Amino acid sequence: MTKAAQNIVLSPSRDIPFNKLILSQSNVRRIKAGVSVEELAEDIARRGLLQSLNVRPVVDADGVETGTFEIPAGGRRFQALSLLVKQKRLAKTAPIPCIVRDAASEILAEDDSLAENMQRVALHPLDQFRAFQALREKGQGEEAIAAAFFVTPQIVKQRLKLASVAPALLEVYAEDGMTLEQLIAFTVNPDPGRQVQVWDAVKNSWNKEPYSIRRMLTETSVRASDRRAVFVGVDAYEAAGGVVLRDLFQGDDGGWLEDPALLDQLVAAKLQAETEALVSEGWKWIEVATDLPYGYSHGLRRLAGDPAPMSDEESAAHAALLAEYRGLEEEYSGQDEYPEEVDARLGQLEITMEALGQRPLIYDPAEIGRAGVFVTLDRDGSLAVYRGYVRPEDEPREETAVQDGDGADVTGQGGDVGFSNWKPSATFAGGTVITSRGQPIGADASDEEDDGALKPLPERLVMELTAHRTLALREAIGRSPDVALTLLLLKLVTDTFRTSSASGSCLEASVRHVYMSAQAPNLKDSVVAKLVDERHAAWGADLPLGDDAALWDYLTVLNHGSRLALLAHCLSFGI
Structure with missing residues (x-):
């Protein structure tokens, strides 16, 4: 029973x-x-x-x-x-x-x-997301929902964003097939199809971390912190119809710009507008590029401009700032450290004086007519304008003393072989006109009176004398290591720092600058590029590059360590 x-x-x-x-x-x-x-x-x-x-x-x-x-x-x-x-x-x-x-x-x-x-069972997060969505669909706003459940409107936006993820992915999350952090990562891109596509790609992968999912969902987008976006401005991009992806759950530096093509169009248009102000300055050319490659100025001569003088008002302001700066230094000179407010004021004075001291450069108008300007974007998204670069083909032409086009030097009086008697001459349609003591040579003897004037040496004799001189120089250089090092440095410095291909060196040695044809866009902003550029600029500021004789004298008096350091720097450009 x-x-x-x-x-x-x-x-x-x-x-x-x-x-x-x-x-x-x-x-x-x-x-x-x-x-x-x-x-x-x-x-x-x-x-x-x-x-x-x-x-x-x-x-x-x-x-x-x-x-x-x-x-x-x-x-x-x-x-x-x-x-x-x-x-x-x-x-x-x-x-x-x-x-x-x-x-x-x-x-x-x-x-x-x-x-x-x-025995209470906590509400599954997905149920909460969907409940918020249902409330909004029935007419409640985000502010009202937030007030009803004592959360911030931002939290409500986040929950609603999670509820809008592709339904297939929400089901995976409901079955514990992905973590909440992974689900959050999918909210960065509102395209359900793309979300599912990325999940299919990573679900069986060892690398399905949220940051990896987020990167895949934004790989065709541009960060709002990108210098192009900073230059144009996100507001201008959106006003032109561009879409911005935003991450409601973590810092996103302003989001991602979904339309790179539109962004590039806006950048190009703004850069073009910025160059219009430069046209009136009279430059021969202006090259505009979003990103200049490393070594973009190689082979070009940089003009040395003079800083524009300060106006009377600027000079007075600078003097007042300097007086205040020195007064504070003198007042607190006996203390181990400055008071916080004094230290802050000194910093402000330094920044203001530095800004006043950064004067625009004034160039020779004749040089401006043959030089050009590079216009690009700096790493922080600001406009960068590099003025005063002369291309080799725009350099003033200097005539080389030649005879019959064979490149041999023509002697002066007494059979001396050199350049002391030669002056530049104009270029005519018939070719280069060569002069001696200011008079053209190479004319037919029958057209001139035989008044005992200097006659060119026969070509064969010039070649034989040149061979004797060359061998004598080889012997002399071979037993003079210091002179040999100076000669090598002179040639390498000329190759490295001068932009013109013309060189008066007798040495057949050279550094051929190697240009990286394949390079990352940010190569010129890398740490090593900055180190090379700074070292190059430091040497360039000291070297007397305009005169071979002065350059020889400079190199001769350099100490041994500096000569080797300069040699290493020049050789590095051939690597």
Whole structure:
């Protein structure tokens, strides 16, 4: 005979006046967690009590009910109700829905309190995302939803963004197939198709970290921190119809620009507009590029301009700043360190004086007519204008002393072979006109009177004399290491620092500058590029490049270590 199943009898519910309820000491919750009592009170005031209190009759020593009820489960709700009563928003005798446990029950009060707290199942985050979405679809705005659930509008936007991820990916997340951090990464791109495509690519990969997902979703976009975006401005890009992807969950430096082609068009248009102001300066050419390659100025001569003088107002302002700076230095010279406000003021004075000292350069108008300008973007997105570069083909032409086009030198008086008697001459349609002592040579002898004037030496004799001189120089250089090093340095310095191919050196040694045809866009901004450029500029500032004789004298008096350092620098350009 089977035993009949015992029917379950639930504890009855009833409304009990608030002033008949007290908080039980059997409540197991001691540590505050979750929503604050103040927020819970506001929620009860808005929507009422959603869950009844679990109470037990309080009995006296004889086991007789006193008419008061203790609350082992629902203490936070009771505290929220107490706050509303204290604020006079709820009457002291207001009926409170309660589940009343029999005072003689075998279930302990602590058992009820523990069960109510432990058997709760937290809402899955996806359910919360979808609930927010449902509220918005039914007409509630983000601000109203945020106020109702005591969160910020930004959090509501984030939850709604998560709910808008491709449904297939939300199901994967619901089945614990991806983490919340991975799901968050997919929100950076609103295209569901692209989201699914990226997930299919990474789901079986060892590398499916959120940052990798985010990178794949934005790989065809341009960061808002990119110098092109900074130059144009994100507002201008959006005004032109461009779309910006934004990450609501972490810093994104302003987001990603979805239309690189549009961005490049805007950059080109703005760069072109910036160059219009340069046209009036009279330069022969202007080259505009978003990014100039490393070594872009190789082979070009840089004009040496003079800083523009300060106006009277600027000079007076600079003098006043300098006087204040020196006064502060003198006043606090005896102290180990400056007071914070004094140190800050000195820094401001230095910056202001430096700005006044950075004067625009004034160039020779004749040089401007043969020189050009590079216009590009600096690494921080600002406009960069590099003025005063002369191409080799635009250099003033200097005639070389030649005879019959064979390149041999023509002698002066006494058979000396050299350049001391030669002067540049004009170039005519018939070829180069060569002069001696200011007079052209090479004319037919029958056209001139035979007055004992100098006649050119025969070509064969010139070649034989040149061979003797060359061999003598080889012998002399071979036993003079210091002269040999100076000669080598002269040639290498000329190859490295001069932009014109013309050179008066007799040495057949050279550095052929190697140009990197394949290079990353940021090569010229790299640390090593800056080191090379700084070293090159430092040497260039010291070397007397305009005169071979002065350059020879300079190289001769350099100490041994400096000569070797300069040699290494020049040779490095042939690597």
